[in-house]
Amino acid sequence: MNDEFKAKMKQRLFDLKAEVLTSLIAENNDFRAAVEDSGVNDLADMASNDIDAMTLEALGAKDKLRLQRIESALARIENGKFGICASCGSRIQKERLNAIPYSVLCVSCQSTSERHRAY
Ligand SMILES: [Zn+2]
Numbered sequence: 001m002n003d004e005f006k007a008k009m010k011q012r013l014f015d016l017k018a019e020v021l022t023s024l025i026a027e028n029n030d031f032r033a034a035v036e037d038s039g040v041n042d043l044a045d046m047a048s049n050d051i052d053a054m055t056l057e058a059l060g061a062k063d064k065l066r067l068q069r070i071e072s073a074l075a076r077i078e079n080g081k082f083g084i085c086a087s088c089g090s091r092i093q094k095e096r097l098n099a100i101p102y103s104v105l106c107v108s109c110q111s112t113s114e115r116h117r118a119y
Contacts, residue, residue, distance in 0.1 A: 005094070020067050083097055086109075
Protein backbone atom coordinates (compact mmCIF):
# COMPACT_ATOMS: atom_id res chain seq x y z
CA MET A 1 0.00 0.00 0.00
CA ASN A 2 1.51 3.28 -1.05
CA ASP A 3 1.31 6.66 0.65
CA GLU A 4 -0.88 8.06 -2.07
CA PHE A 5 -3.52 5.41 -1.46
CA LYS A 6 -3.28 5.93 2.28
CA ALA A 7 -3.72 9.68 1.87
CA LYS A 8 -6.74 9.07 -0.31
CA MET A 9 -8.25 6.73 2.26
CA LYS A 10 -7.59 9.24 5.01
CA GLN A 11 -9.44 11.90 3.07
CA ARG A 12 -12.35 9.53 2.46
CA LEU A 13 -12.50 8.74 6.16
CA PHE A 14 -12.55 12.42 7.08
CA ASP A 15 -15.35 12.93 4.56
CA LEU A 16 -17.33 10.08 6.05
CA LYS A 17 -16.81 11.49 9.50
CA ALA A 18 -18.02 14.91 8.38
CA GLU A 19 -21.06 13.17 6.90
CA VAL A 20 -21.93 11.52 10.21
CA LEU A 21 -21.44 14.85 12.00
CA THR A 22 -23.58 16.70 9.46
CA SER A 23 -26.50 14.37 9.94
CA LEU A 24 -26.04 14.56 13.68
CA ILE A 25 -26.22 18.35 13.58
CA ALA A 26 -29.33 18.14 11.42
CA GLU A 27 -31.09 15.75 13.77
CA ASN A 28 -29.97 16.78 17.20
CA ASN A 29 -30.72 20.30 18.48
CA ASP A 30 -28.61 19.93 21.62
CA PHE A 31 -25.65 18.86 19.60
CA ARG A 32 -26.10 21.67 17.12
CA ALA A 33 -26.23 24.20 19.95
CA ALA A 34 -23.10 22.73 21.49
CA VAL A 35 -21.25 22.91 18.18
CA GLU A 36 -22.27 26.53 17.72
CA ASP A 37 -21.10 27.31 21.28
CA SER A 38 -17.75 25.67 20.70
CA GLY A 39 -17.02 28.11 17.87
CA VAL A 40 -16.18 25.37 15.39
CA ASN A 41 -17.86 26.31 12.16
CA ASP A 42 -15.95 24.18 9.77
CA LEU A 43 -17.02 20.56 9.73
CA ALA A 44 -13.79 19.52 8.10
CA ASP A 45 -11.95 21.01 11.07
CA MET A 46 -14.21 19.21 13.41
CA ALA A 47 -13.81 15.95 11.57
CA SER A 48 -10.05 16.15 11.83
CA ASN A 49 -10.23 16.59 15.57
CA ASP A 50 -10.80 13.78 17.99
CA ILE A 51 -14.42 13.12 18.66
CA ASP A 52 -15.20 14.03 22.23
CA ALA A 53 -17.49 12.41 24.75
CA MET A 54 -20.27 14.87 24.07
CA THR A 55 -20.38 13.89 20.42
CA LEU A 56 -20.46 10.21 21.22
CA GLU A 57 -23.26 10.74 23.68
CA ALA A 58 -25.37 12.52 21.09
CA LEU A 59 -24.95 9.77 18.53
CA GLY A 60 -27.37 6.93 18.05
CA ALA A 61 -26.01 3.42 18.36
CA LYS A 62 -25.66 2.91 14.63
CA ASP A 63 -23.85 6.19 13.97
CA LYS A 64 -21.69 5.65 17.03
CA LEU A 65 -20.53 2.32 15.68
CA ARG A 66 -19.85 3.86 12.30
CA LEU A 67 -17.91 6.73 13.80
CA GLN A 68 -15.88 4.36 15.96
CA ARG A 69 -15.03 2.33 12.88
CA ILE A 70 -13.95 5.47 11.07
CA GLU A 71 -11.85 6.54 14.06
CA SER A 72 -10.16 3.20 14.36
CA ALA A 73 -9.44 3.12 10.63
CA LEU A 74 -7.74 6.52 10.98
CA ALA A 75 -5.74 5.14 13.90
CA ARG A 76 -4.75 2.13 11.81
CA ILE A 77 -3.49 4.44 9.07
CA GLU A 78 -1.27 6.09 11.69
CA ASN A 79 0.09 2.85 13.12
CA GLY A 80 0.58 1.13 9.77
CA LYS A 81 -2.09 -1.53 10.23
CA PHE A 82 -4.53 -0.05 7.78
CA GLY A 83 -5.67 -2.47 5.10
CA ILE A 84 -4.58 -5.54 7.06
CA CYS A 85 -7.34 -8.00 7.94
CA ALA A 86 -7.91 -8.00 11.72
CA SER A 87 -8.74 -11.67 11.64
CA CYS A 88 -6.32 -13.46 9.33
CA GLY A 89 -3.66 -10.78 8.83
CA SER A 90 -3.80 -10.82 5.06
CA ARG A 91 -4.13 -7.76 2.93
CA ILE A 92 -7.62 -6.36 2.39
CA GLN A 93 -8.40 -5.88 -1.29
CA LYS A 94 -8.05 -2.31 -2.55
CA GLU A 95 -11.46 -2.50 -4.20
CA ARG A 96 -12.98 -3.34 -0.86
CA LEU A 97 -11.23 -0.44 0.86
CA ASN A 98 -12.38 1.86 -1.90
CA ALA A 99 -15.96 0.80 -1.27
CA ILE A 100 -15.72 0.78 2.54
CA PRO A 101 -12.59 2.57 3.77
CA TYR A 102 -13.16 1.41 7.35
CA SER A 103 -13.24 -2.32 6.54
CA VAL A 104 -11.31 -4.33 9.11
CA LEU A 105 -11.82 -7.76 7.59
CA CYS A 106 -10.92 -9.17 4.21
CA VAL A 107 -13.74 -10.47 2.03
CA SER A 108 -13.37 -14.09 3.07
CA CYS A 109 -13.23 -13.34 6.82
CA GLN A 110 -16.18 -10.99 6.46
CA SER A 111 -18.32 -13.64 4.82
CA THR A 112 -17.29 -16.16 7.49
CA SER A 113 -18.28 -13.79 10.29
CA GLU A 114 -21.59 -13.04 8.59
CA ARG A 115 -22.37 -16.71 8.32
CA HIS A 116 -21.65 -17.21 12.01
CA ARG A 117 -23.61 -14.23 13.18
CA ALA A 118 -26.51 -15.18 15.40
CA TYR A 119 -29.13 -12.95 13.80
ZN1 LIG B 1 -9.09 -12.13 6.66
